[in-house]
Amino acid sequence: MPGSSARRTSDAGPGPDETVDRCDLCVVGAGVAGLNALFVAGRYLSREQTVILVDRRHRLGGMWVDTYPYVRLHQPHGMFTAGNITWTLGRERSYLATKPEVLDHLDHCLDVIKERVHVDELFGWSLESEDEVDGVVRVVCRAADGRRRVIETRRLIKAFGAQVVPNEPLELSSTRVRSVSPDYCDVRGDEMRADRAPIWIIGGGKTAMDTAHAVVTGYPGREVNIVAGSGTYFISRDRTLPNGFRRWVGGALLSRIGCELARRFDGVNETETAAWMRATHGTWFTPETGNFLLGLLSESENATIAAGVTDVVIDHLVDAVDRDDGVELLFRSGASRPIPAGSWIVNCTGYLVRHESPYEPYVSDSGAVMSINLRSATLHLTTYMGYFMTHLMFSDKLQQTPLYELDAFDLRRKSNAVFPYAVFTLAQYNLSLLSDALPGSAFRDCGLDPDRWYPMPRRMLAGAQFLLSHRRDREHHRQTLDTLRDRFAIRCGPLPTTPEERSATETADVG
Ligand SMILES: Cc1cc2nc3c(=O)[nH]c(=O)nc-3n(C[C@H](O)[C@H](O)[C@H](O)COP(=O)(O)OP(=O)(O)OC[C@H]3O[C@@H](n4cnc5c(N)ncnc54)[C@H](O)[C@@H]3O)c2cc1C
Known part of the structure; x- marks a missing residue:
């Protein structure tokens, strides 16, 4: 050292x-x-x-x-x-x-x-x-x-x-495709630039969007396809973080969106919550949008990708197999698709x-x-x-503040559809407790806060709205989190405080 x-x-x-x-x-x-x-x-x-x-x-x-x-x-x-x-x-x-x-x-x-x-x-x-x-x-x-x-x-x-x-390349049966991971193969590099073979991007999240944007702008006219799983929508950067004068009069502060979203979500209505969020603050180009992972995308990035991509497949890739006359992609739904030998398969399935x-x-x-x-x-x-x-x-308030903890890993595995609304609710619930436990300076000094994008009067108004309503909203958020716990059999709740509660939790863990 x-x-x-x-x-x-x-x-x-x-x-x-x-x-x-x-x-x-x-x-x-x-x-x-x-x-x-x-x-x-x-x-x-x-x-x-x-x-x-x-x-x-x-x-x-x-x-x-x-x-x-x-x-x-x-x-x-x-x-x-x-x-x-x-x-x-x-x-x-x-x-x-x-x-x-x-x-x-x-x-x-x-x-x-x-x-x-x-x-x-x-x-x-x-x-x-x-x-x-x-x-x-x-x-x-x-x-x-x-x-x-x-x-x-x-x-x-x-x-x-x-x-x-880092993600590894997808393991595929075919020996005639080039299966790569963006973490090891720069899609902007000489290797991919050297030919015109189709590019298949597997995944529909942020890595897939970054990759799609890089290849459609880097190789105009080339065949680029996306296998987008259940599809994804993103938060529109233009609507939530607008530029210029619209910072004063337009856009929606992300803290207000978080409050509204958590108020709407009750632990079972993810379809309606997603529809509202997508319609009011979202941007997307896939025909379906089963996923939302809190990612941001601008309308122009979205339009560039949508215009440059040849085909979007709403399905999950299972394998690529060699056939007499080329290669076939096999999908989870049972569908398949012939592709030319030499195609690139880029693993953007997320981290x-x-x-x-x-x-x-x-x-x-x-x-x-x-x-x-x-x-x-x-x-x-x-x-x-x-x-x-x-x-x-x-x-010294870590143990006294009865924060809810959520096994977000387990929930994501069990329900992609619920995951984003659950973590928003968790954040609203715990931020409410944190705002009672911590001095205002802790919040004022938090440079991560996306509301800082907006001029001070709008931020102050949003802060005041939160302070006026957060205790009232807390009970709803708690009920939502409890509903999720029961619905998905996930760990979600405050930490046990007594030795008896602790030993009950440990017994449940072993079971
Ligand atoms: C592709 C991708 C793009 C993203 N883009 C954005 C973005 O644009 N904006 C955004 O806000 N977020 C983004 N995220 C989310 C991102 O993960 C977080 O923003 C952030 O960088 C995560 O930071 P972290 O410190 O939590 O985790 P990490 O950056 O993963 O850091 C955790 C560290 O812990 C170390 N570690 C773990 N276990 C051990 C151990 N046992 N011993 C020693 N060290 C250990 C790891 O080596 C690692 O360095 C992105 C995520 C991914 C995967």
């Missing part, structure tokens, strides 16, 4: 090649959620206290380090940050930052955080286990070459996020719900370990969780 000031000893029973570092806070996960946690912790810790930041990746940035090279932010860049740290890019506010720009900004965020708190970085180390003994959390980390390292800390924040890792990690509550019994993950989600986005949950942790 070059330049480290973390207190280090070798008297805690480590092995011969093992060191023990001591610190006040250890954050595992150097993505934007971990950086938000660090930003907030920096408001509570003094300069003399030490933080250790650990990540299994070899640099800062989380999933942005190794997802496809042409990924861009889908929201204006200023809203993707740690705390209220401003960008130094110097671009107009609607600019959608590229992957290198996002990574540069996250580096900048850590530099800014380090002005307030001492942070030591440990990259290339995976958290292997943690134990709490006598008010100390003992964290064991492992490097790829097998080295072990122990960190003793007062608090641990595990900011694992959605556990995004969520790929790798099941064991459930753990968002906070340990002692309050010393907090976990930001999808199995015990408390808000709609991991960035928000990193920010607000760390405020709760350092205000």
